[in-house]
Structure formats: C-alpha cells, structure tokens
Amino acid sequence: MLIVVPDLLDAAGVAHIRALIDAAQWVDGNVTSGHQSALAKRNLQLPETAPEARQAGQMILDALGRSPLFIAAALPLKIFPPLFNSYAGGQAFGTHVDNAVRIQAGTGFRVRSDLSITVFLEEPESYEGGELTIETHFGVQQVKLPAGQAVLYPSSSLHRVEPVTQGRRVASFFWMQSMIRDDAARQMLFDLDSSIQQLALDRGHDDAQVIRLTGVYHNLLRRWADA
C-alpha cells in the first residue's frame, strides 16, 4: 500500500519543526545506513540523539496520533523516533530496501520495519528533483508532496531519492512496526474500515449491518493483530 496523508502538519507546524531542525548540527547521513545503502547514500541527517530531532520528532508523532487516516492505514504498534534528512547540490539516495530491524541508539528500542514514512518539510516548487521513487507491484510511483504531507509505503519496496539538482529538500523519515505485519492483510482491513465508515455516514452508526460489519472488522483484527 502507498498512502498519502495530506494534512499531517499545518503551515505553523512545519514552520516550527523547520525552525528547530534548521538551527541544529547536521552530519553525514551514512550514520543510519546499512552496508549496502551506505554505498548509495549521499545526504545530511540530524543525529538520532540530537535534542532538536527529539523535539521535532515528538511533534510529528503527536500529529500522526491525531490523524485517523494514518491510524487506520498503518495500524501502528511501534514507531521509530523520526529522523530528519536534507538533500542538496546533486545529493541522492540510490535504490535500496530499508533494513528489516531498526534498533534505537542508547535505548535498544527495536522496531521491525513494516512501513516507511516520509514527511515532506519543504515546498516542492523550491527544489528540483528529490522525488521519492517507489517500485510497487503496479509500476513505479514518484512522490513529491507539499510541505506537511506524508507518504506511507511498505519498507520491503525498492525505493530511492532522486538527485536534488537545485534548492534543498528537507524531510523527516522513519519506520514503523504495524499490528498487521502482512501488507495485503493490512490493505484489506483498511478497505473494510473505510467502507464501514462510509456506510455509517450513509445509514447511521446504529444500523444493524454497520454494527455487524464493525464486529467483523474487530474480529479480524483480533485474529491477526500483534498487540
């Protein structure tokens, strides 16, 4: 599944996060890479332990927690603390798959990466290139979203960041473990949930069919979920 969360952060939220991270000390992005991706990666990142990254990351986690679309699509169990990257002057990240397991420096907090997310923090008109290119079962998708919007995609998919040839691309990127490990199962639950929400609007929340389908949704979740 590839899902866009269009209204994750408002303009004030983006500005606040940018003020925090723009003032911080950026380092070579290879600090978070596995061996294969280190070869392909040229960018800057904020260190995981930077206080600015922690604070801006918490703002992003709070925004995710307030997004019904994100919750329904991701069914998150554990979320890795958000990281921040910056690409300029031809920097890029070649085709790769994200590491399967992420371990947080210092705490040892472990997350299996089922879903990856990019939160765009720069307006697309202000830089050239920098598309997040994702190879899906239905072909190649290129994603370049307005600041404050996010895209969610399976961590198992091959993806890359195209070279940024003008301006600067700033984003937050991180991984999460879903209660539903299997992408197809998670997609079915999301489709079912979306249809139930629409039916409830059309027929009322106390409609007998809506109540029964809501039961089916929760009973499937009970069967399949890690919690």
Ligand SMILES: O=C(O)CCC(=O)C(=O)O
């Ligand atoms: O910045 C992005 O959109 C994604 C970065 C990425 O793929 C990674 O750091 O693994």
Ligand SMILES: [Fe+2]
């Ligand atoms: Fe990646």
